[in-house]
Every structure is written in structure tokens, then in C-alpha cells.
Amino acid sequence: MRILAFLVAAGLAAQQTPPPKPLPASAADLEQGGKLYRGSCGYCHGPQGDGGKGADLSKPKLEKATSDEKLVNIIQNGIPGTEMPGAWHMIDNEVRQVAAFVRTLGKVESKPVPGDREKGKAVYAKAGCAGCHSIRESGRPVGSLNGPELSVIGSRRSAAHLRESLLEPAASVPDGYLIVTAVPVTGAAVTGTRLSEDTFTLALRDFGGRNHVFVKTALKDIRKEPKKSAMPSFRGKLSADELQDLIAYLASLKEPS
Amino acid sequence: MRFAVVLLASTLTAQVPYSRLLQAGKEPHNWLTYSGNYSGQRYSPLSQINASNVQRLQVEWVLQTYTTEAFETTPLVVDGVMYLTIGPNMVKAIDARTQAGLWTYTRQIPDDLRLCCGRVNRGVAVLDDMVFYGSIDAHLIALDAKTGKVRWDVTMADYKVGYSSTGAPLAVKDKVITGMAGGEYGTRGFIDAYDAKTGKRAWRFRTIPEPGEPGNDTWAGDSWKTGSATTWVTGSFDADTNTIYWGTGNPGPDWNGDVRKGDNLYSDSFVALDADTGERKWHFQFTPHDTHDWDSTHVPVLAEIPFRGAKRKVVLSANRNAFFYVLNRENGKYLHGKPYAKQTWAKGLDDNGRPILFPNTDPTVEGNLIWPSLAGATNWFSPAYNPVTNLFYAPVREQGAYYFKGEATFKEGAQFNGGGQRTNPDEEPYGAVRAIDPESGNVKWEFKIHSPANAGILTTAGNLVLTGVQSDFVALHAVTGKVLWRFRTGGHIGAAPISYSVEGKQYVAIAAGRGLFVFRLGE
Structure with a gap:
């Protein structure tokens, strides 16, 4: 009985929870x-x-x-x-x-991103974005896993930022995509995306998708290029309409609500 | 028979009278206090492992903690027995050669602790036949060194309002000296001394003076009551002058100084206390009216160095505020100071060592970019001083931060910060071990680290500097800074190494990740 009484009391308490401040x-x-x-x-x-x-x-x-x-x-x-x-x-x-x-x-109703997202999807395919990026379909990534995944990019980045990234990718390189060139004491230099670095080792992935691990004593130079991106600029490569459609498509890739 | 004899030898529990602590340098096979001896130098006179053979260093054993807490302990070693703490609530005695367990003390601790920075602990003190442990719920506990059973247990302060204990106590004469933690809770700092035999409190030095005492007028209004100035890292002791040296932490609230106008004595200071009475002999404040959380809870390093043509007894410190200081040990007078890392808050130090501030360096609501970051140009982890090379080795952090000022309303038991920081996103921070010539303050060599330093340093008569570099345990040449050896422990190193020897074999120990790694020379 005591337990039942408690449950009833708890139930009442739950119903009487004051509205949030x-x-x-x-x-x-x-x-x-x-x-x-x-x-x-x-x-x-x-x-x-x-x-x-x-x-x-x-x-x-x-x-x-x-x-x-x-x-x-x-x-x-x-x-x-x-x-x-x-x-x-x-x-x-x-x-x-x-x-x-x-x-x-957010008091002002924001305007929808202009452009045609369906046409934008075609631009995405034509421009070869999937050569580096992936978008999940039915939970599986479609495209290359080397670059940032774009499945919910519309929730993470504004349309203005997407435009900037397409025209001037180096303006804002996402975390984890620092470009590094490792110059070995002997052998050819390797440029790629930094995977990890500590005092003694450096790991990077070249643009062909191959991983390289260096012990720093075997390197004579490490060049970091925070103002560079592996992504090419699409300035002049897409028409104004194509660009706007592509932005509309990317902006529509949202977290399921 | 030989096996039996060895076992017997390692399970004997030695008496450690004060006379042995005083002469710790004469028994380098042991590590008898937090910093190895009273000077705070973290210097081992052992040289079996040295710059010419350290390449042969290899793992002898690893003790796993089976906890999720950060592991910051400095083990003590007494005649083949190692005493170490494991957060949140454990003290262990093990055989220092084989890791065979002798006893474990596990404390029941409350689950409503008020902590800024984890349920960590940095070690114990030994005296006579007892081991002393400051618990995370702010008790001081004396354990029987042979059995681990509790001899006495005293409450230092109320954990429910934000007090805790994380540092190793320091046994001096017949007393156990200990600090406390809780600088983010508007506590009021103290250094306590307890009678080692009975646990009765012998004295308490309040790091913030009361009304009527000198220094109270450096706190506006009632702000002294909640001004923190905690004492969470172990101090040093000079028997010649019967003086205890101890560092103090940030004033509270950390980042909003408006509610505590004034210098806020004795926050961010070294205080020199009479070991018998706790009376203050002198103080030196590194950062008056600090608004960046630059605790001066560093181990005060006592040394005798050549200084302007004469040998001088000094206290050395590489401070969290990015300046290196040389103080006269006898009166606390400032002798010399110089930045050892990037800083943008002070033009320099005046003739008394007081910082000459740049304008507008306080935190703001919108954020104010200042070097160093709140974690400082260094932090609590021990520096080391090698009397042979006469170099001071500092773990260094090169990183700036946007400092924010926020609301600061005191509520008992709640954090009392008044702001915070965001580290500067536009730089790749880094770290270093820097070897500083104490007389000039010049950096003699630097070993660059990929991220800001986070571990303490041991230096030895074997011409070595040993420290943690992220997860690598490294041996550097004490004169050149060259890397001689390294071992990847696979876990973050946030502690400081020690060295000891058993049966003529030298060992080096470091807490890394969730394991204590012990090394010795391979054949």
C-alpha cells in the first residue's frame, strides 16, 4: 500500500510540474x-x-x-x-x-534559399562532388569517404557559407582537414590531409586516398597550409544558376527533425 | 633460500623518522617526499641510468588502476616499498621491485563532491610508521604503513561547500603539513599542520587575512570571505631557517575582479611560514588582483645558485603567468624575473617584481585575447632543478585564449567563476621543455612539443631530464635537450616521474594513462 500511495503521489507531482521558466x-x-x-x-x-x-x-x-x-x-x-x-x-x-x-x-521569417534543389542535385553529380564527398542514402554513404560528409550539411552551414566554400574553399577549412606536406630526408615529399600529429609522428592521407605515417626524425621539413583546401574552387566553372541550384540542394540536406 | 630472503626484505616496513626525511639526499635509492626531498628540486642523485645508456631503458612492469580517473600520482618509495594513490579513493602499498601487493586502503567517499577538475590525487607523505593521505572529501588520514589500517582520520573542511584535497601532504618534524583545493567554489584557503601521532591540528595558516590582520584591506568589502587562494600543490621546507614554502591559488571569483577590488593577498603567491607555528614570515605575490586564473600553486624550488658573483639561497619558480622568478629565500625579496613564454598582459616586472600591466588585459563580456591561456604558461606539474647543470627545467604551454567576464554571485557549494575562456582558434598551440639558466632567466635550450606541456619533470645525476610528452615518456639530455630515448605509453601523461633503486638496480616510474609504468635498464 505504501508503494502504491507513493506512486500516486509521484504521479500527481508529475502532473503538477510547473511550466518551464x-x-x-x-x-x-x-x-x-x-x-x-x-x-x-x-x-x-x-x-x-x-x-x-x-x-x-x-x-x-x-x-x-x-x-x-x-x-x-x-x-x-x-x-x-x-x-x-x-x-x-x-x-x-x-x-x-x-x-x-x-x-x-529569428523574429524575421527567413527567405528560403533560392534555386532549384533538384537541378542542384544534377549539378552535384555533374561537377564530380562525389569524387571527394559522400551523402547518405538509406543510411549508406554514396560517394567518396575522403572528404567531409555532406549528409546534413544544410543543418550545419548557412547558405552564405556554402557559397563561400564553393567559390573560395580555403576561406574556412573544416577541422580535421589541415593540408600538410611532409618532406622526408630521402625520397619524395608527400602532401595530404593530416590524420594525426604528435611530437614524434605524423600521419597523413594523400589526395589519392593513401595513408602515410612518418617518424619525424625521418623528415627534414613539415609544411602546414592552414589557408589551403584540397577542394578546387568552382568559380567560373559553374554558371550563376548552376551555383545557386547546387547551394539550394546542399542547403536542403538537413538533419531529420 | 635466496628467494625467501628477498621476499622478507621487501615486506619489512621501515621506520622513517624525521631525521631520514631531513637527510633524504643521503639515501637516493628512496623517494621519501613528493618532490624527492624537502628542496622541491625533483632531482635524483642516482646515475646508474644515464645519458650514455638510457637507450637501454625498458618496461619492467605496469600497474593498471582499473579506474576512469586521471592518474596524477607521485609514488613514494621507502626501502623497496612503494606507496601510491589512485583516484578517487585509494592508497596502495606494493613491492617496488615486483609490484606484489602489500595492502590497499579504499575510502568510502560521498557522491555529492564539489570538484572543478576530477577526483584526482597526487600522492602521500610518510613519517615514522605512518602514511598520510588527503582525501577528495577533505579529510586527512593517517594509515599504518605496515597494514594500511586507519590510525586516525580528521576532517579538514566541509566538502559540501567546495573543499577537497588532491595534493600530497608534507611531513615536517612531528607534523603533517597539507594544503586544500576548491578554488572555483568561493572557499577560503588554508595550510594546515596536524600532529602526526594524534591528528590534532597544530596550526592553520589562512591564505586570506581576516579583518584586523595585515592584508585584509586588499579585498574590497566582504570579498575576503569567498576569495579562495587555495593551496593544492605540495610545498617545500628549509630546515636551516625552519621555514615552509607553499604556493597559493587564484582569487575567487576567477575571472571577474570587480567584486574583489584590491591586490587580493595572499592569492597567487608564495608564502613562507614558520614550521612550528604557521606564522607568516614573508610572502611574494606573483599576480596581484589576478583575473585570469593563474594559480601560483607551483612547487617552490629551493636552490643555492651563483647569482651576481655570490652563492645565493633562492626560491625559483616558472609561474603560470609566464614569468620566471628568482626570490631571496630568506626574506622573499625579488631578485630577478623574465618571461619564459609568450605573454601579452604585462610590460615587464618592476624593481620589486610587481607586474607592470598593459592596459585592457582584463576579461570582457565579449572576450579579450590574452597570452597565456588560463591553463597558464605552465601549470601545477612539477618543474625540476639540477644542481649539477644549474638549470631549471620547466614544462611550457604556448597558447592564448579569449577571456570572458561573467556574472559572479556567490552561492555556497556552487561554482563561483565569473567567466571563463575559449582558447584561441586561430593558432596551433604548442609546448616545450625549456631549460632556464636561473641567474639570467635565459632559455639555454628548448625541446619543442607538439601540444602544450602537461606533465612534470624529473632530472637526475645521470645527466637526464625525464618527462611526459602527451603519451610519450621521454629522456632528454640535461645539458643539450637532445632526445635520448622515448617510450610510447599509449595514455596521456599528466604526472611527474620519480626514480629509486632496489637491490642496486635503478628504476624510473611514471603514471601514464591509467597505468603506472616502471622502467629499468635492459641487459
Whole structure:
């Protein structure tokens, strides 16, 4: 009986859970939230929240932050398995101020990305993107695994960032794709994407997909090129329409909601 | 018969009276205190393993911890018995030659601890027939050295409001000296001395003075009550002057100095205390009114060095704030200082060693890029000083960070940070072992590390510098910095090595990943 009584009480308690606390709304809170945002979030999400390396936040509905509490939780703890870190240095109130500010970014209905995504899919095939990139179909990657996977790139990068990456890939190289040239004491230099490096060893994958491991004592030089990308620029190689269609296609590749 | 004799020898538990601790340098086969002896030099006079044969170093055994905690212990070795701690709650005595287990003490610890940085522990102290252990829930415990049974257990402070203990105590005369941790919880720091026999507290030095005491006026309002200045790394001792030297941590809240205007004494300092009474003899504050979390909880390294034509008794420190300091050991007066790593917060040091600040170096709400990062140009892991090479070896971190200022409202038992940092995304940080000439502060050699240094250093009479480089345990030449030997442990190294010998064979030990690796020369 005691257990049953407890269960009943717990059930009642669950029903009576107060509604979540609303986000702070005063002008001072929003101003402070904006300052905190520009310091800790703007680097990836853009100072105006229209995205960049981080997701576009300037829209009324955020796919992962479907409630204010979810948004607070994402800011606080990050999103595991992505580049989004948690804001360990903010106290609860500051996180809520940032969340409130983020909500102001999406007050205006954002325009859909122009272009024809179906045509864009054809451009993707024609331009040979799958030679380096992959997109999952029914859970399996289609294309090459050498470059970044694009299955949900529309959730991770803004349309403006996608445009920049197509025209000037070196402007923002994703983490884990640093280009390194290893120059052995004897033998030919090898250029590729750095897989790992520590004080004594360097591993890289050349653009033919072959892995190379070097002990650093066998190298006479290591050249790092953070401002270079393995991806060619598509400037002048695609028409303006083709480019816009391709962006529309990539922007449509989203996390399932 | 020989086998039986050997076993008997290694299970005898030796008495370690104070006289042996005092003369630790005369029994280099043992490692009797956290830093090897009272000087804090982490120097071993052993030379069987040396620069000409270190290539033959090989693993003798590995002790696995079977825990998920970071492993930062410095083992002690007394006449063939090794005493080590394993986070979160264990002390072990094992045979230092074979790893055969002698006893294990496991403490029941609460699950509502307040910790910034893991349930770690860095080691024990020994005195007479006892082993002393500071537990993660802020107790000091005396264990019987032969059996591991608890002789006494005292509460140092309340873990529920953020106090803990992670550092190794230091046994001096008839007392056990210990610091505490909890600098991110608005605690109030102290250094305690307990009677080794009874556990009765003999004295407590508060690192933040009360109203009426000198220095309290360096804290605005009531901010002294929650100013932290913790003491989580083991200090040193000079028997000639009966002085204990100890480093203190950051003022709280870490990154928002508005609520604690003033110099915030004795945060980020070395304090020199009378070993019998705990009375302060002098202090030297490295970073007045710190807003970057640059704890000065370094092992104070006591040395006698040539300095401007004379031998001087000094305290040496490579500080988290990126300056290297030489202080007069007798009065704490500043003799010399120089940056040993990139820093962008101070133009230099004035004649008294006080930093001359660049403008606008405080954290801001939007973020302010400053070198070094909050982990500092170095951190708690031990440096080493070799009296033969007269070089000070520092593990160095080269990394900047955007410092943020945030709200700072004190709530008992909750973190009291007032901001934080994001490391600079536009640089590839790196590290080094740097050999510093103490007299000039000049770097004599550097061994560059791919990422910021994270491990302590041992130097030996064998002309060696031993340290961890990410997961590699390396031996460098003490004079040239050249790599002589390395071994990939496969686990992050965040501890400092020791050396000892049993039955005429020298060993080197380092905690790496979740294992204690012990090496000796192969045939």
C-alpha cells in the first residue's frame, strides 16, 4: 500500500510540474545576451546569427532547439558529436540571456534559399562532388569517404557559407582537414590531409586516398597550409544558376527533425 | 633460500623518522617526499641510468588502476616499498621491485563532491610508521604503513561547500603539513599542520587575512570571505631557517575582479611560514588582483645558485603567468624575473617584481585575447632543478585564449567563476621543455612539443631530464635537450616521474594513462 500511495503521489507531482521558466525578456537581459553571444557564439554562428561554420540561427524555427529549454540545454552542454561545444563558462542566468538573444535573431521569417534543389542535385553529380564527398542514402554513404560528409550539411552551414566554400574553399577549412606536406630526408615529399600529429609522428592521407605515417626524425621539413583546401574552387566553372541550384540542394540536406 | 630472503626484505616496513626525511639526499635509492626531498628540486642523485645508456631503458612492469580517473600520482618509495594513490579513493602499498601487493586502503567517499577538475590525487607523505593521505572529501588520514589500517582520520573542511584535497601532504618534524583545493567554489584557503601521532591540528595558516590582520584591506568589502587562494600543490621546507614554502591559488571569483577590488593577498603567491607555528614570515605575490586564473600553486624550488658573483639561497619558480622568478629565500625579496613564454598582459616586472600591466588585459563580456591561456604558461606539474647543470627545467604551454567576464554571485557549494575562456582558434598551440639558466632567466635550450606541456619533470645525476610528452615518456639530455630515448605509453601523461633503486638496480616510474609504468635498464 505504501508503494502504491507513493506512486500516486509521484504521479500527481508529475502532473503538477510547473511550466518551464520563460526566458528573460528585459532590454538589459537581451543586451547582455547579445554581448555574451558575440563573445562566445558569433565566431561560428556569425555576429548576426546568420550562420557560418555554425548553423544559421536567424530563423524562427531551430531544428534542434524546438523549445526554449532545449535551446538552453544546447548552449549549456553543446551537441555531442558535432563542433558545437558547451558554454561551461556561463552561469545559468547568462545561458538564459544568450538563449533569449538567440530567439530575437529569428523574429524575421527567413527567405528560403533560392534555386532549384533538384537541378542542384544534377549539378552535384555533374561537377564530380562525389569524387571527394559522400551523402547518405538509406543510411549508406554514396560517394567518396575522403572528404567531409555532406549528409546534413544544410543543418550545419548557412547558405552564405556554402557559397563561400564553393567559390573560395580555403576561406574556412573544416577541422580535421589541415593540408600538410611532409618532406622526408630521402625520397619524395608527400602532401595530404593530416590524420594525426604528435611530437614524434605524423600521419597523413594523400589526395589519392593513401595513408602515410612518418617518424619525424625521418623528415627534414613539415609544411602546414592552414589557408589551403584540397577542394578546387568552382568559380567560373559553374554558371550563376548552376551555383545557386547546387547551394539550394546542399542547403536542403538537413538533419531529420 | 635466496628467494625467501628477498621476499622478507621487501615486506619489512621501515621506520622513517624525521631525521631520514631531513637527510633524504643521503639515501637516493628512496623517494621519501613528493618532490624527492624537502628542496622541491625533483632531482635524483642516482646515475646508474644515464645519458650514455638510457637507450637501454625498458618496461619492467605496469600497474593498471582499473579506474576512469586521471592518474596524477607521485609514488613514494621507502626501502623497496612503494606507496601510491589512485583516484578517487585509494592508497596502495606494493613491492617496488615486483609490484606484489602489500595492502590497499579504499575510502568510502560521498557522491555529492564539489570538484572543478576530477577526483584526482597526487600522492602521500610518510613519517615514522605512518602514511598520510588527503582525501577528495577533505579529510586527512593517517594509515599504518605496515597494514594500511586507519590510525586516525580528521576532517579538514566541509566538502559540501567546495573543499577537497588532491595534493600530497608534507611531513615536517612531528607534523603533517597539507594544503586544500576548491578554488572555483568561493572557499577560503588554508595550510594546515596536524600532529602526526594524534591528528590534532597544530596550526592553520589562512591564505586570506581576516579583518584586523595585515592584508585584509586588499579585498574590497566582504570579498575576503569567498576569495579562495587555495593551496593544492605540495610545498617545500628549509630546515636551516625552519621555514615552509607553499604556493597559493587564484582569487575567487576567477575571472571577474570587480567584486574583489584590491591586490587580493595572499592569492597567487608564495608564502613562507614558520614550521612550528604557521606564522607568516614573508610572502611574494606573483599576480596581484589576478583575473585570469593563474594559480601560483607551483612547487617552490629551493636552490643555492651563483647569482651576481655570490652563492645565493633562492626560491625559483616558472609561474603560470609566464614569468620566471628568482626570490631571496630568506626574506622573499625579488631578485630577478623574465618571461619564459609568450605573454601579452604585462610590460615587464618592476624593481620589486610587481607586474607592470598593459592596459585592457582584463576579461570582457565579449572576450579579450590574452597570452597565456588560463591553463597558464605552465601549470601545477612539477618543474625540476639540477644542481649539477644549474638549470631549471620547466614544462611550457604556448597558447592564448579569449577571456570572458561573467556574472559572479556567490552561492555556497556552487561554482563561483565569473567567466571563463575559449582558447584561441586561430593558432596551433604548442609546448616545450625549456631549460632556464636561473641567474639570467635565459632559455639555454628548448625541446619543442607538439601540444602544450602537461606533465612534470624529473632530472637526475645521470645527466637526464625525464618527462611526459602527451603519451610519450621521454629522456632528454640535461645539458643539450637532445632526445635520448622515448617510450610510447599509449595514455596521456599528466604526472611527474620519480626514480629509486632496489637491490642496486635503478628504476624510473611514471603514471601514464591509467597505468603506472616502471622502467629499468635492459641487459
